Amino acid sequence: MISEVMNETINININRVTNSRINQLREGEVIFGRLFSDHMFTADYENGVWSNLEVRPYGDLQLEPSCLVFHYGQAIFEGMKAYKSENGEVLLFRPFKNIERFNTSAKRMCMPEIPTDIFYEGLRELLNLDKEWIPSEDGHSLYIRPFMIATDEYLGVKPSEKYKFMIITSPVGQYYGKPVKVKVETKYSRAASGGTGYAKAAGNYAGALYPAKLAQEEGYDQLIWTDAKEHKYIEESGTMNVMFVIGNKLITPAVSETTLDGVTRSSVLTLAKDFGYEVEERAISVNEVIEAIQIGTLKEAFGTGTAATIAKISLINNEGIDYNLPEINSDSLSNKLLSSLGDIRRGKAEDIHNWVSRI
Numbered sequence: 001m002i003s004e005v006m007n008e009t010i011n012i013n014i015n016r017v018t019n020s021r022i023n024q025l026r027e028g029e030v031i032f033g034r035l036f037s038d039h040m041f042t043a044d045y046e047n048g049v050w051s052n053l054e055v056r057p058y059g060d061l062q063l064e065p066s067c068l069v070f071h072y073g074q075a076i077f078e079g080m081k082a083y084k085s086e087n088g089e090v091l092l093f094r095p096f097k098n099i100e101r102f103n104t105s106a107k108r109m110c111m112p113e114i115p116t117d118i119f120y121e122g123l124r125e126l127l128n129l130d131k132e133w134i135p136s137e138d139g140h141s142l143y144i145r146p147f148m149i150a151t152d153e154y155l156g157v158k159p160s161e162k163y164k165f166m167i168i169t170s171p172v173g174q175y176y177g178k179p180v181k182v183k184v185e186t187k188y189s190r191a192a193s194g195g196t197g198y199a200k201a202a203g204n205y206a207g208a209l210y211p212a213k214l215a216q217e218e219g220y221d222q223l224i225w226t227d228a229k230e231h232k233y234i235e236e237s238g239t240m241n242v243m244f245v246i247g248n249k250l251i252t253p254a255v256s257e258t259t260l261d262g263v264t265r266s267s268v269l270t271l272a273k274d275f276g277y278e279v280e281e282r283a284i285s286v287n288e289v290i291e292a293i294q295i296g297t298l299k300e301a302f303g304t305g306t307a308a309t310i311a312k313i314s315l316i317n318n319e320g321i322d323y324n325l326p327e328i329n330s331d332s333l334s335n336k337l338l339s340s341l342g343d344i345r346r347g348k349a350e351d352i353h354n355w356v357s358r359i
């Protein structure tokens with residue numbers, strides 16, 4: 001994989017910090033997304049060309065207040081993780097899926113695509129400098145946040161002609177400490193047909209904050225989004241795709257223009273098939289899930305995503321009623337998936353699907 005994107009002509013300027021902040025990293029005490037590694041990668045787009053490729057100290061940006069991103073939200077991002085293997089190698093999990101999805105988001109938001117080799121080489125140089133920041137504890141990793149913003153100094157509502165692409169990284173531990181309680185959302189919508197739901201566009205996340213806050217005030221951790229038209233069919237949950245084990249089938253909503261096509265989702269479906277599960281990707285209604293809970297055929301429900309990996313769901317609220325899910329035992333599918341994914345990402349298990357890239 002790596003050789004595919006090596007390009008001799010990529011010239012990245014390296015500007016190292018004089019004093020590392022690595023002593024701020026205390027393993028076992030990391031909070032998701034609060035502490036950032038020493039360096040960041042930046043690149044600028046203007047007149048159809050990406051230039052100023054640089055790995056430089058993490059720090060402030062200088063931008064005019066008129067930059068288009070501050071007004072009309074032309075901004076996209078990705079989320080991926082780097083892991084350290086037992087012998088100290090830096091490993092990435094399916095990074096080319098994220099690069100591809102970043103460019104799908106860029107296209108939808110009228111932004112320029114970033115060439116795979118600029119993205120990958122920038123990330124490689126950044127991780128080479130900051131590899132000490134990758135925690136080695138189980139369940140810990142270095143979260144990678146690539147993003148792009150519109151930087152034209154102009155107040156007209158139109159696509160920007162200038163952009164900044166950046167990658168910052170943050171050491172992280174577990175996202176959810178315990179199983180999550182979710183509420184089925186039947187009033188607000190995250191995405192509608194023809195909209196931007198399949199893109200990792202910043203505005204999608206801003207729009208989801210208010211309904212999620214209302215649910216949190218009622219004691220739930222997250223929402224389960226339903227289709228915008230009828231609020232009948234399940235879409236996804238927070239920043240995760242969602243899956244249900246009913247009988248001995250693993251059932252998940254098919255990816256669509258209103259949901260994000262998760263890298264974890266696709267990996268989990270492959271692993272579940274490897275484990276012998278029948279997998280169904282199709283429309284799944286809230287009623288089907290509630291009925292399965294009531295008659296006892298629903299065994300497990302969980303979310304999948306880069307940040308959380310596998311988040312077990314302990315309770316689903318629908319139309320004012322709390323439904324407790326069965327206790328999960330140690331040989332549950334979610335536990336098997338969690339340990340299998342963890343082992344592949346850390347290079348501890350054989351990578352039969354060729355998912356891991358070594359930096």
Ligand SMILES: Cc1ncc(COP(=O)(O)O)c(C=O)c1O
Pocket residue numbers: 079236238239240241259260261262263264265304305306307
């Ligand atoms: C809305 C949404 N759905 C699902 C996911 C899960 O995708 P992935 O497994 O690629 O992290 C994410 C996270 O990126 C997300 O933001």
